[in-house]
Amino acid sequence: MKEIVIRRSFKKQLNLTFMATLMVLLSFFVFLMAPEIAHSNTFISLIMAVGFVGVIFFSICLIYIIYGLLKSKDILKIDKNGFLEKSSFISGSYILWADVKSIVGYTSMGQKYIGVELKDSEKFLKSLPIIKRVLLKLNLKLGYPTILINLNSSKVDYSETLSSMAKFFDMWKLKDK
CATH class of the missing domain: 1.10.287 (Helix Hairpins)
Known part of the structure; x- marks a missing residue:
């Protein structure tokens, strides 16, 4: 793809x-x-x-x-190896599909997000600057997934993007086996 x-x-x-x-x-x-x-x-x-x-x-x-x-015009890049998410202040890391546990649609207070759970959230958190780490830990304590991708500032369809991410992830899983 x-x-x-x-x-x-x-x-x-x-x-x-x-x-x-x-x-x-x-x-x-x-x-x-x-x-x-x-x-x-x-x-x-x-x-x-x-x-x-x-x-x-x-x-x-x-x-x-x-x-x-x-500054930044791109909020999400998805490829065969992973994705780069820059939709919020606490994002900005390239995530490999190998580190992803699951991708789910997520709704909170009427807003739709793409939620990404990582296999090792602690390892990911340790790689972040302190302010981002603290904010992400607060999100985790509130029950949110490790990564929340907010597409509200884009023109794309939420369901289509969620489906595309899931396809890339599924293709990676098949290739990895």
Whole structure:
């Protein structure tokens, strides 16, 4: 089979940029308006904290989205030896089919993902930088697969991509026997 390359959709990425900007502004508004919204000091502090955390979180998201908009266009490359997944901040590693245990469709909070379980997750985690390792361990504790491939910022069909990955993996398993 020929290598498959899935790219980001510029239009979808631009839409995400707009939404993240809106969330930063909304969080900043909540932070500034806390004294007007709440009438006790406890609630003012709580609302300001929520606004502050929102500004920080959504600003980080916005920076990552803009970086993705300007830099990396490919979010998934699939070939006969494995795949390179770059759909999120905690991804970016080339995974060999030999290291894959299973590939499954996965849905969480209305979002569809391609879930990849590895034969040795610990070995994979040790090869990652500390921040990615910590974030992936949090995902694992929440019951998610080792690798979640998010195709929401692409134009491709989720089912078609899942099927293609499964075919590549099945071909590798047959070749390996």
